[in-house]
Amino acid sequence: MSLEFWIVQTFNGLSYGALLFLLASGLSLIFGVMRVVNLAHGSYFLLGGYVALSVIWKTKSFPLALLCGSLAIALVGVGMERLFLRRLAGQTLGQVLMTVGFALIFQDLALLIWGGDPYSLPLPSWLQGVVTAGALRFPKYRIFIMALATVIGAVLWLALDRTRVGAMIRAAVDDAEMAQGVGIRVPTVSLGVFALGALLAALGGGIGGGFLGVYPGLDFEILPYAFVVVIVGGLGSLPGAMVGSLLVGLLDNFGKALFPELAYFTLFAPMALILALRPTGLFGRT
Amino acid sequence: MRDRRGIIIGIVAIVVAAAVAPVLSAYPLTLLTQVAIVAVLAMSLDVLLGYTGLPSLGHAAYFGVAAYAVGILATDYQRGFLVCLLVGLVLATLTAAMFGLLAIRATGTYFLMITLALGMVVWGLAFRWVSMTKGDNGIAGVPRPDLGLPWNLGAPLPFFYFVLAAALLAWALLGLLVRSPFGLTLMGIRESESRMRALGYNVWLHKYLAFIISGAFAGFAGVFWAYYNGFVSPVDVQLVTSVETLLMVALGGPGTLAGPALGAALIVFLKNFVSVYTKRWLLILGAVYIGVILFAPRGVLGAFRRKP
Numbered sequence: 246m247s248l249e250f251w252i253v254q255t256f257n258g259l260s261y262g263a264l265l266f267l268l269a270s271g272l273s274l275i276f277g278v279m280r281v282v283n284l285a286h287g288s289y290f291l292l293g294g295y296v297a298l299s300v301i302w303k304t305k306s307f308p309l310a311l312l313c314g315s316l317a318i319a320l321v322g323v324g325m326e327r328l329f330l331r332r333l334a335g336q337t338l339g340q341v342l343m344t345v346g347f348a349l350i351f352q353d354l355a356l357l358i359w360g361g362d363p364y365s366l367p368l369p370s371w372l373q374g375v376v377t378a379g380a381l382r383f384p385k386y387r388i389f390i391m392a393l394a395t396v397i398g399a400v401l402w403l404a405l406d407r408t409r410v411g412a413m414i415r416a417a418v419d420d421a422e423m424a425q426g427v428g429i430r431v432p433t434v435s436l437g438v439f440a441l442g443a444l445l446a447a448l449g450g451g452i453g454g455g456f457l458g459v460y461p462g463l464d465f466e467i468l469p470y471a472f473v474v475v476i477v478g479g480l481g482s483l484p485g486a487m488v489g490s491l492l493v494g495l496l497d498n499f500g501k502a503l504f505p506e507l508a509y510f511t512l513f514a515p516m517a518l519i520l521a522l523r524p525t526g527l528f529g530r531t
Numbered sequence: 532m533r534d535r536r537g538i539i540i541g542i543v544a545i546v547v548a549a550a551v552a553p554v555l556s557a558y559p560l561t562l563l564t565q566v567a568i569v570a571v572l573a574m575s576l577d578v579l580l581g582y583t584g585l586p587s588l589g590h591a592a593y594f595g596v597a598a599y600a601v602g603i604l605a606t607d608y609q610r611g612f613l614v615c616l617l618v619g620l621v622l623a624t625l626t627a628a629m630f631g632l633l634a635i636r637a638t639g640t641y642f643l644m645i646t647l648a649l650g651m652v653v654w655g656l657a658f659r660w661v662s663m664t665k666g667d668n669g670i671a672g673v674p675r676p677d678l679g680l681p682w683n684l685g686a687p688l689p690f691f692y693f694v695l696a697a698a699l700l701a702w703a704l705l706g707l708l709v710r711s712p713f714g715l716t717l718m719g720i721r722e723s724e725s726r727m728r729a730l731g732y733n734v735w736l737h738k739y740l741a742f743i744i745s746g747a748f749a750g751f752a753g754v755f756w757a758y759y760n761g762f763v764s765p766v767d768v769q770l771v772t773s774v775e776t777l778l779m780v781a782l783g784g785p786g787t788l789a790g791p792a793l794g795a796a797l798i799v800f801l802k803n804f805v806s807v808y809t810k811r812w813l814l815i816l817g818a819v820y821i822g823v824i825l826f827a828p829r830g831v832l833g834a835f836r837r838k839p
Contacts (some may be wrong), residue, residue, distance in 0.1 A: 282644060284774070333824065338586050339824045342824050346820025347817065350817035465771065472648050473648050476644055476648060507659065
């Protein structure tokens with residue numbers, strides 16, 4: 246194993262982790278506020294990718310594609326939360342089956358609309374190519390993903406930590422009943438957080454379309470990664486989602502490079518270890 | 532009272548199925564065989580979900596591990612039924628024992644997520660460990676078992692009776708289990724963990740044993756599934772299979788054994804009939820999920836059941 250191997254794999258792992266952060270931070274926040282395990286979260290990722298694909302085919306604009314994909318799926322999330330999930334508050338099994346039902350419907354609709362062929366999101370010229378540093382070559386697109394995820398992570402953190410709305414969300418995460426009691430509109434907060442989570446996942450799907458591609462089955466393939474991130478990092482915790490994403494991105498990448506036949510399995514041992522030591526995840530609270 | 536009703540309905544269903552089987556053509560007979568196997572899987576999950584109150588999202592793992600064990604042993608190594616059954620059961624039980632150590636520490640939503648992730652680990656192995664599992668292609672050509680009996684189990688009718696007998700055995704064992712003091716303790720844990728702990732029960736151990744037993748019976752179903760299908764692939768261990776089992780239990784009524792078996796029958800028939808008429812059966816299945824939760828949240832049998 247040369248030094249080059251470690252640098253390149255670390256770079257790839259971090260950029261995959263950056264993508265996972267977009268997916269998992271929303272899942273974690275949704276869980277934190279609403280205690281909903283959203284199994285349709287991978288579907289938001291997939292649909293976000295597909296919508297972005299359609300928009301870029303029509304308009305040739307990469308930013309517009311990401312924007313439209315994210316907003317469209319945020320609307321889908323709003324509809325699901327308002328019309329279906331809200332009435333199942335506190336019913337874990339009901340929520341799971343309901344969100345799976347939606348995931349199946351989304352999967353089939355996507356197949357109906359976009360067909361079964363795998364696609365790749367065409368990248369604008371300024372994101373194509375590589376940056377060379379000595380003998381090493383880093384794809385520009387992956388650098389862009391890391392930069393974007395860093396910016397989004399920073400904005401989310403500042404918004405949660407420093408603004409009035411962020412304080413309301415944190416209050417709702419800590420104790421929804423008390424938050425309601427002091428006059429915070431928890432249902433509105435929930436709706437907003439759910440929409441935000443769907444938006445981030447769809448944005449991840451659009452961006453991921455540039456290097457993972459967009460194809461049927463991606464939804465259920467990516468979902469477990471988001472779950473592992475949230476399990477490792479701790480439910481409802483943004484720093485947890487950040488650290489968890491990077492950890493999972495790195496582990497997955499090195500696992501695939503070193504033991505190609507044991508994908509997923511390489512995530513298992515660290516997850517087991519963390520659960521054994523800290524059952525609520527690295528940043529979770531009991 | 533409702534216990535007895537479930538048993539009577541179940542026995543009547545089995546007797547009727549066994550009686551009409553000889554006059555059925557191959558296709559409905561295949562479906563009935565499938566129902567019998569999947570019913571065992573659903574009942575095994577009910578031990579966890581219905582009786583212990585632990586919603587597992589990775590139940591296909593134990594089912595799949597056993598199915599893969601049979602698939603590999605029966606094709607590459609040409610082992611007989613008893614070896615396959617034994618190895619399948621042992622591997623499923625060991626997998627459950629290993630996963631249970633991690634999952635049982637968690638409750639509620641955490642339990643769900645951990646079992647989902649653990650189930651996906653098995654899926655990942657099935658999908659990527661190509662030298663062992665043949666990956667996405669799956670293991671084809673699993674021969675029907677030869678027990679040295681006068682009936683050829685390759686034919687649909689004898690195989691149906693064979694599977695029906697196995698399912699009956701599993702139902703009887705699970706029925707005894709949930710009515711035993713152990714089963715009653717599980718129900719106590721479901722209702723109030725803290726109270727059972729205060730009464731001096733080892734809650735962790737009871738949950739852990741329930742987890743392992745549940746996995747073992749799922750493996751039992753998986754053994755017959757491999758023989759029934761003649762084919763084992765990552766589809767058998769994927770998340771959707773786990774969730775479908777969960778739906779069967781929820782649809783039939785958790786905590787009734789007969790209910791999940793009924794749920795299994797409903798879903799198997801629905802899937803097969805709908806897929807005859809339309810390619811869009813996932814859409815319809817998705818709508819069924821949502822409909823069950825909105826309109827029959829306590830399951831078909833549960834809808835008639837008075838609240839305890």
